[in-house]
Each structure stands twice: as C-alpha cells, then as structure tokens.
Amino acid sequence: MRRRSDQHxxxxxxxxxxxxxxxxxxxxxxRRADVADDLTQEVFCRAWQARDRYRxxxxxxxxxxxxxxxLVCDRRRRAGRERTLDEETWKQIxxxxxxAEPWRAPTEAEAAERLDAALERLSPMQRRxxxxxxxxxxxxAEIAQxxxxxxxxxxxxxxxGLMAMRKLLVESAL
Numbered sequence: 001m002r003r004r005s006d007q008h009x010x011x012x013x014x015x016x017x018x019x020x021x022x023x024x025x026x027x028x029x030x031r032r033a034d035v036a037d038d039l040t041q042e043v044f045c046r047a048w049q050a051r052d053r054y055r056x057x058x059x060x061x062x063x064x065x066x067x068x069x070x071l072v073c074d075r076r077r078r079a080g081r082e083r084t085l086d087e088e089t090w091k092q093i094x095x096x097x098x099x100a101e102p103w104r105a106p107t108e109a110e111a112a113e114r115l116d117a118a119l120e121r122l123s124p125m126q127r128r129x130x131x132x133x134x135x136x137x138x139x140x141a142e143i144a145q146x147x148x149x150x151x152x153x154x155x156x157x158x159x160x161g162l163m164a165m166r167k168l169l170v171e172s173a174l
Contacts, residue, residue: 007051010060015044018061022068025135029072029128031116039075043067062142065132069146118168126161129154 022043027036046067057063119127125147132143144154 011044011048011051014047014060014064018064019044021061021135021137022064025065025131026068026072028119028131028135030075035075039068039071042071046071059138059142061136062138062146065136065138066146069128069132114169114172117172118165121168122161122164123157125149126157126164129157130161130165133158 019040023036023040026039026043027033030036030039043064047064119130122130128147129143132138132146133140136143138146140154140158141151143158144151147154149157
C-alpha cells in the first residue's frame, strides 16, 4: 500500500512541478493550444502507465520532456493523415478568450507573432534544443540525450539558434 501512495505522490509532484514546462514546450512546438493540451495530457497518461517501470535516474523533467518530444515527432510523422482547419474556420469555432487586460493584447500578440516567426525560421533541431532548454530548463547533456545528438552538436545548435533568434528579432523590430 505504501508503494501505491508513493507513486501517487510522485505523479502529483510531477504534474505540479513540471506540467507548465511540458505544456509550454508542446505549445511552442505545435503552436496550437488545443493540440498542446491534448499532448500534455498524453504525456502524463504515458508517464502514469509506465509508473511501475520508472526508475529514478536523474531529472524527472527530462523524462517527461523526452515523452513530449517523442509525441511531437510522432505527430509530425502522422501529420499528412490529419485534417487541419484554416485560420478563418478556426476563428469561427474557437472559444472567445478571457483576457483580463484587453489593452495589452495587441502588444503581446505582436511580440508573440515576432517570436513565433523567428522560431519558425530556425532549423527544426535548433528549435527543439532552444525549447527544451527554455521550457524544460534542462541541462545540455539531458537535451543531447533526448534529441540523440552529441553534446557538442547540441551546444552548437543552441548557440546558432540563439544567434539567429537575436538577429531575426532585431530585424523584425525595425
């Protein structure tokens, strides 16, 4: 009975401490809140299903983000089979937002669009490394393990990605 209680407590801790990072990473990768929410739920479902096999080997956040990264890669492979709504149709069926301060929305939306556009122009690996670093707060060794790249290559992707982001954001601000 104690073991079951430990598993529940560990899972609750993971959800509380790492849920926002996992969702943030997924949101940045798929760029749709509904899909990010579904994938976040799937990450934690898979973690729960594997709870008996899980052995603490380091960072739980890295474990969860590895699951998230694999789900995103799998989703991209299946992307041809999914039907994507165009922007106009999505706006018609999307529920209205409940922003507390409407005067900030245009500025925040513009900044988010600039950041989104800059992220889109990065290579897929640079984007993955930066998002795992930013949302996951992972060490580079953990990112290298998740992506399957050597550590120095991971560091290069991060450095080049940051340099490209800075340049693109400066250019878009002009």
